[in-house]
Amino acid sequence: EADIYQTPRYLVIGTGKKITLECSQTMGHDKMYWYQQDPGMELHLIHYSYGVNSTEKGDLSSESTVSRIRTEHFPLTLESARPSHTSQYLCASSESGVGTNYGYTFGSGTRLTVV
Amino acid sequence: GENVEQHPSTLSVQEGDSAVIKCTYSDSASNYFPWYKQELGKGPQLIIDIRSNVGEKKDQRIAVTLNKTAKHFSLHITETQPEDSAVYFCAASMLGGSARQLTFGSGTQLTVLP
Numbered sequence: 763e764a765d766i767y768q769t770p771r772y773l774v775i776g777t778g779k780k781i782t783l784e785c786s787q788t789m790g791h792d793k794m795y796w797y798q799q800d801p802g803m804e805l806h807l808i809h810y811s812y813g814v815n816s817t818e819k820g821d822l823s824s825e826s827t828v829s830r831i832r833t834e835h836f837p838l839t840l841e842s843a844r845p846s847h848t849s850q851y852l853c854a855s856s857e858s859g860v861g862t863n864y865g866y867t868f869g870s871g872t873r874l875t876v877v
Numbered sequence: 878g879e880n881v882e883q884h885p886s887t888l889s890v891q892e893g894d895s896a897v898i899k900c901t902y903s904d905s906a907s908n909y910f911p912w913y914k915q916e917l918g919k920g921p922q923l924i925i926d927i928r929s930n931v932g933e934k935k936d937q938r939i940a941v942t943l944n945k946t947a948k949h950f951s952l953h954i955t956e957t958q959p960e961d962s963a964v965y966f967c968a969a970s971m972l973g974g975s976a977r978q979l980t981f982g983s984g985t986q987l988t989v990l991p
Contacts (some may be wrong), residue, residue, distance in 0.1 A: 803964050805921075832891035852920050864972055865911050866979060868920030 765789070768853050768869035775843055775876055783838045783872045785853035792858045794836040795866070798822060799850040811836060812858075843876040850874075879904040881969050883982025890957050891990050898985045900967035901949040907969040910943060910950045911979070915964040925952070928972075957989045 763861040766787040774776040775781055787794070807820030809828040817828050825842050825847070836855075840847055850873050880903040892897045902910075908929035913921035927934045927941045927950065934941050938957075943950040950969075954961055967982040 803986065805966065805981045806986075854920070864909055864970070865923040865926060866913075866921075868913075868922065870918070870920050 764855060766834065766855055766867050766869040768872050768873060771870065772873050773875070777844055777876055778847065779841050779843050781843055781854070781874070782839040783851055784854075785836045785838070785869060786834050787836075787855045788834065789855060789857075789867065790833060791855035791867070792833070793856045794839050795854045795856075795865070796820075796828060796836070797828075798824065799852055799871070801802075805852070809838065813824075815830070845876045848874060850875050879907055879969055879971075879980040881967060881980050881982045883967050883985060885952070885967065885985060887986045889988045889990060892957060892959060894957055896954045896961070896987055896989075898952045898965055898967070898987070899949060900951070900969075900982050901947075902969040903948065904969070904971070905945075905948065906971045909970050909972045910941070911968050912939075912952050913939060913966040913968065913981075915984075917963075921964075921966055923933055938974065954987075957958075959989050959991055962987060962989045 769784045792813045794811045797805045798808050799805050806822035808822050808824040811817050812831040826838050828838050850871050852871045855871040856866045883900045909956040911926035912924050914924045915921040925936050925939050925941050929944050940953045950975050965985045970979045
């Protein structure tokens with residue numbers, strides 16, 4: 763079944779550690795996105811990608827980086843985690859092109875806690 | 878760029894009553910308006926969407942209305958049930974634009990009281 767997967771679901775990590783949040787989709791979608799969701803519910807776009815080798819920064823400034831070497835894979839990396847990075851991170855993907863389904867498919871999220 | 882405002886931020890209704898969530902958008906070029914439902918511990922899921930060439934769309938107990946002139950759109954849930962309790966997000970975009978398609982509202986926490 764076509765879907766989008768995020769791992770890990772929960773992560774508790776110490777300050778200064780390097781972490782990578784994984785996101786993979788099996789739908790062949792060109793476009794992928796990372797959102798940070800604060801406790802107040804709002805979704806903040808931090809990175810997005812048009813396709814392979816394309817990455818762009820979103821609205822919310824983030825110290826994280828992303829890569830898009832394969833269509834299905836869009837990992838997010840924090841080189842040095844800080845308590846201010848504690849949040850829920852959501853990955854999403856969507857099709858492109860005329861006549862496609864324009865809605866986003868979201869993963870279940872990774873809840874990151876930096877202590 | 879697009880700005881989407883969503884109200885109310887929290888909404889409590891009795892089971893069986895109707896719930897209405899409202900959103901306004903700023904960019905008159907926007908032509909696609911989806912709604913997402915986020916249950917606890919899950920990512921948002923698309924529940925209904927509408928394009929600017931129609932004024933209303935229904936799917937069982939949920940409906941969305943769009944007023945292009947006033948630049949606002951609303952989600953209506955009738956005969957609410959406890960399983961409707963969730964966070965709901967509206968969004969707007971211009972189809973055919975850049976990869977950053979959707980601008981989301983700030984969310985509404987809906988609680989259906991038994």
